[in-house]
Amino acid sequence: MASLLKEESMKEFNPHEVIKGTVVLVNRDEAYVDIGYKTEIPIPKKELAYPEPDNATDVVKVGDEIDVYVVALGGENGVILSKTRADRLVAWKQVEEIKENEQVIEVEIQQVVKGGLLTSACGLRGFIPASQVALHFVKDLNEFVGQKVSVKVIEVDAKKQRLVLSRRVVLEQERAEKRKEVLANIVEGEKRKGIVKRLVDYGAFIDIGGVDGLAHISDLSWEHVKNPSDVLSVGQEVEVLVKAFDAETGRISLSIKDTVRDPWFDKAEKYPVGSYVKGKIVKLTDFGAFMEIEPGFDGLIRMRELSPKHITKASEAVNVGDEVTVKVIHVDMDNKKIALSITRVQQDAEKKEYQDFLAKQAEEEEKATTISDEVNE
Numbered sequence: 001m002a003s004l005l006k007e008e009s010m011k012e013f014n015p016h017e018v019i020k021g022t023v024v025l026v027n028r029d030e031a032y033v034d035i036g037y038k039t040e041i042p043i044p045k046k047e048l049a050y051p052e053p054d055n056a057t058d059v060v061k062v063g064d065e066i067d068v069y070v071v072a073l074g075g076e077n078g079v080i081l082s083k084t085r086a087d088r089l090v091a092w093k094q095v096e097e098i099k100e101n102e103q104v105i106e107v108e109i110q111q112v113v114k115g116g117l118l119t120s121a122c123g124l125r126g127f128i129p130a131s132q133v134a135l136h137f138v139k140d141l142n143e144f145v146g147q148k149v150s151v152k153v154i155e156v157d158a159k160k161q162r163l164v165l166s167r168r169v170v171l172e173q174e175r176a177e178k179r180k181e182v183l184a185n186i187v188e189g190e191k192r193k194g195i196v197k198r199l200v201d202y203g204a205f206i207d208i209g210g211v212d213g214l215a216h217i218s219d220l221s222w223e224h225v226k227n228p229s230d231v232l233s234v235g236q237e238v239e240v241l242v243k244a245f246d247a248e249t250g251r252i253s254l255s256i257k258d259t260v261r262d263p264w265f266d267k268a269e270k271y272p273v274g275s276y277v278k279g280k281i282v283k284l285t286d287f288g289a290f291m292e293i294e295p296g297f298d299g300l301i302r303m304r305e306l307s308p309k310h311i312t313k314a315s316e317a318v319n320v321g322d323e324v325t326v327k328v329i330h331v332d333m334d335n336k337k338i339a340l341s342i343t344r345v346q347q348d349a350e351k352k353e354y355q356d357f358l359a360k361q362a363e364e365e366e367k368a369t370t371i372s373d374e375v376n377e
Helices: 002-009 083-100 168-184 263-268 343-376
Strands: 018-026 030-034 041-044 065-073 079-082 104-113 116-121 124-129 148-157 162-166 191-200 203-207 212-216 237-246 251-255 276-285 288-294 297-302 323-332 337-341
Touching: 041 079, 065 083, 079 083, 083 124, 083 148, 104 124, 116 148, 116 162, 148 168, 162 168, 191 212, 212 237, 276 297, 297 323, 323 343, 337 343
Parallel strands: 124 162, 212 251, 297 337
Antiparallel strands: 018 030, 018 065, 030 041, 065 079, 104 116, 104 148, 116 124, 148 162, 191 203, 191 237, 203 212, 237 251, 276 288, 276 323, 288 297, 323 337
């Protein structure tokens, strides 16, 4: 009679519905749940959680009230239950709300699959396409396995069991916020630390704390640069000067060379006006000749300073490759120019020779006067 009364008081269940149950026993491989049926129903660990746990006790404990999904009626125990399917129904609603509210969630990357990465979000299998993993192309996605990353839900389709996530959207948002913050604090003329991000034929793009600026090839070094890769490498840390900033367009012009003193001035200080220098003629022009004082440091000898005679071409006085001695006659620090003269060297030599002659003549006259005075005495 008691058995009959118990059967009559049992609840009726329908396939595909979610009901409440209480955990009454847990072992390594399964959990037994009381749902008001004639017997407790076992749920294997693979149906307790996704991904499948090593031990059922990692998911539930005795006394827990849980939601379970009625997969089907019948079978060995009369009812087939699944906690994961019940969780999924709740989870799909949850991820839809997350997408609608544009929330950022944290997930752990589980494995690399064709076209992207697999992860778990709210107990559901999520997919991150390769194009949504980072801001730039990633050659080897294996480096992300085991990492926890922040993502946004970009596609939800419960019927197709499709959940697509994006890390790139989060990174782009972070970059935009950081860029806005950096741009608000940029001051023309200030010096900043930066990282070389990309090299192009016309210069280098440098990250100065979340925003990129361009250092034109002419601003990379005080020396002539043929290719940016000759003086910089991607990933290199450099100090830059903010030359110009357009708040409307967000364009930033940077300079590396302006963070240090122009070496031209250091060289110029070694050759003051009046000093003599020996060098090689490196170029002839219509207005004179350029002489290399030292590597990367030239001076101009104008036509009238090449020869004491009237000449119409520099080649009438010197040729490229000639070694000559010149006198520094002017140093223009503002325009970084040095004026040299060959004729002044010759004039100075002739003047010195004449002065030496006069001095020697005066000395001889003094000797003659001294001898004459001695004779008269």
